[in-house]
Amino acid sequence: MLGEIIMDENLTMFEKIWRKHIVSEPTNQPSILYIDLHLVHEVTSPQAFESLRLNKREVRRPDLTIATIDHNITTDDTRTQVIKDEIARKQVETIRENCKENDIELFDVWDNEQGIVHVIGPEQGYTQPGMTIVCGDSHTSTHGAFGALAFGIGTSEVEHVLATQTLRQRKPKTLKVDFKGTLAKGVTAKDMILKLIGQIGTAGGTGYVIEYSGEVIQDLSMEGRMTICNMSIEGGARAGMIAPDKITFDWMKGRNKVPKGKEWDKSVKEWKQLKTDNKAKFDSYIELNCDNLEPYVSWGTNPSQVLPISGVIPSPDDFKEMLDAQSCQNALEYMGLNIGSKITDIKLDRVFIGSCTNARITDLRSAASIVEGKKVNNNVRAQVMPGSTLTKLQAEKEGIDKIFKSAGFEWRESGCSMCLGMNPDILSPKERCASTSNRNFEGRQGKDGRTHLVSPEMAAAAAIEGHFVDVRDWK
Numbered sequence: 001m002l003g004e005i006i007m008d009e010n011l012t013m014f015e016k017i018w019r020k021h022i023v024s025e026p027t028n029q030p031s032i033l034y035i036d037l038h039l040v041h042e043v044t045s046p047q048a049f050e051s052l053r054l055n056k057r058e059v060r061r062p063d064l065t066i067a068t069i070d071h072n073i074t075t076d077d078t079r080t081q082v083i084k085d086e087i088a089r090k091q092v093e094t095i096r097e098n099c100k101e102n103d104i105e106l107f108d109v110w111d112n113e114q115g116i117v118h119v120i121g122p123e124q125g126y127t128q129p130g131m132t133i134v135c136g137d138s139h140t141s142t143h144g145a146f147g148a149l150a151f152g153i154g155t156s157e158v159e160h161v162l163a164t165q166t167l168r169q170r171k172p173k174t175l176k177v178d179f180k181g182t183l184a185k186g187v188t189a190k191d192m193i194l195k196l197i198g199q200i201g202t203a204g205g206t207g208y209v210i211e212y213s214g215e216v217i218q219d220l221s222m223e224g225r226m227t228i229c230n231m232s233i234e235g236g237a238r239a240g241m242i243a244p245d246k247i248t249f250d251w252m253k254g255r256n257k258v259p260k261g262k263e264w265d266k267s268v269k270e271w272k273q274l275k276t277d278n279k280a281k282f283d284s285y286i287e288l289n290c291d292n293l294e295p296y297v298s299w300g301t302n303p304s305q306v307l308p309i310s311g312v313i314p315s316p317d318d319f320k321e322m323l324d325a326q327s328c329q330n331a332l333e334y335m336g337l338n339i340g341s342k343i344t345d346i347k348l349d350r351v352f353i354g355s356c357t358n359a360r361i362t363d364l365r366s367a368a369s370i371v372e373g374k375k376v377n378n379n380v381r382a383q384v385m386p387g388s389t390l391t392k393l394q395a396e397k398e399g400i401d402k403i404f405k406s407a408g409f410e411w412r413e414s415g416c417s418m419c420l421g422m423n424p425d426i427l428s429p430k431e432r433c434a435s436t437s438n439r440n441f442e443g444r445q446g447k448d449g450r451t452h453l454v455s456p457e458m459a460a461a462a463a464i465e466g467h468f469v470d471v472r473d474w475k
Helices: 013-020 046-054 086-102 117-123 138-146 155-164 189-200 215-219 222-235 246-252 261-274 322-335 361-371 389-398 400-407 456-465
Strands: 022-024 031-034 037-041 065-068 105-107 132-135 149-152 166-169 173-180 208-213 239-241 284-289 296-298 306-308 350-353 381-384 432-435 450-453
Touching: 013 022, 013 149, 013 208, 013 239, 013 261, 037 086, 037 117, 037 155, 046 086, 046 155, 065 117, 086 105, 117 132, 117 138, 117 222, 117 389, 132 138, 138 149, 138 222, 138 239, 149 239, 155 166, 173 215, 189 222, 189 284, 189 296, 189 306, 208 215, 208 222, 222 239, 222 246, 222 361, 246 261, 350 361, 350 456, 361 389, 361 400, 361 456, 389 400, 432 456
Parallel strands: 037 065, 037 132, 065 105, 132 149, 173 208, 173 284, 208 239, 350 381, 350 432, 432 450
Antiparallel strands: 022 031, 031 166, 296 306, 296 450
16 A cells, blocks of 8 residues: 555545545546555456557556456356356456466465455455455445445456556545444344435435444444445445444454554554544535334335335335336336335245345355244245355355255355356346345346345345245244
């Protein structure tokens, strides 16, 4: 990282990190930021590497670049075999060649360290407070849970970072979101972020970096904080951030790539300075009280079309704006839902527990606690895809795999899997799925597939009952 942390009584956490990483500030032009960590996967990198090759440029800092294969691979026992889809196979083969040629560390399908890019970064300690982190993937915002400035970039920007270890960026505005109160049993970080997106819409955070704070955030586990930051992009934000604290440091300590011994103590001392100063001002502010927050379920075709579990499917007439009314009408038709029907009446065909949003070890533990001693509904196909191989191995060490398998879940390998329909794990047309992922756009999980976003606990309970239920009442 560059320089020392700026000590000023009027700076937000974002501003401290931004200032620290400025290489140049051309007049009336985007700033040039130094990038501490560049994450790469097989889908958005081939063109960037090819352009480098054509322009006879080298990767400037291969030591600050790590790669994994996660989007295209299957999660069954054929993952080490030849990929049938020609495009997917080519992308996987290409990243292997590019990483070898440029001396970049690659976590391939047979490596224990392999997994979803936004799971393995924190898991192995690459992700650290105060860093600037980028990846050709929108959910890079996940890493902001550690007090890092992390955001997704496009293919041309991937090339720019590979070649220069810098990135041109216009400074975003700042938005503070305070989560007040306490969470009821069964209500999770997933419900918090779905509630927020439901309130601000998919464009409400456009142009902002969001800093999440408040007593509910402070009480969340690191996994919960990662869920919140992961879905910041679904509200239109450039990034999401949470100040590092004791929970952060305890979670990080001892991980493979974090500092050790005296360097650890020195780093923690520095990281504690990142928090927003008392007199700092934000461009916008939102406060949400969580005392009466319910589990949330998405009913439509974007992450803002959500309702509490006690809700009923809306009518286009419920919306004042014409565009919102039309969006509702289109969503109802695509999702095959009836106006006025209860969320709890929605029957399911599939359940997917996985993705970079909710496939970490605590997510799996929570879901397993719901299904233990029970059986998956006969009309439901339920699957668990751990976020990384290390997470899978840890779950198996704890016997979590046995709980799921005994209940009738499929226990699979790590990968992005059904989150995005770029591999064999997809929905059939009009199949309805309770998913712990982050997006529910038309066709996201397969052509004409119908996706409902929920927490791992809600997904697990739905798998048992065959329809959505209020997990707060679960016995």
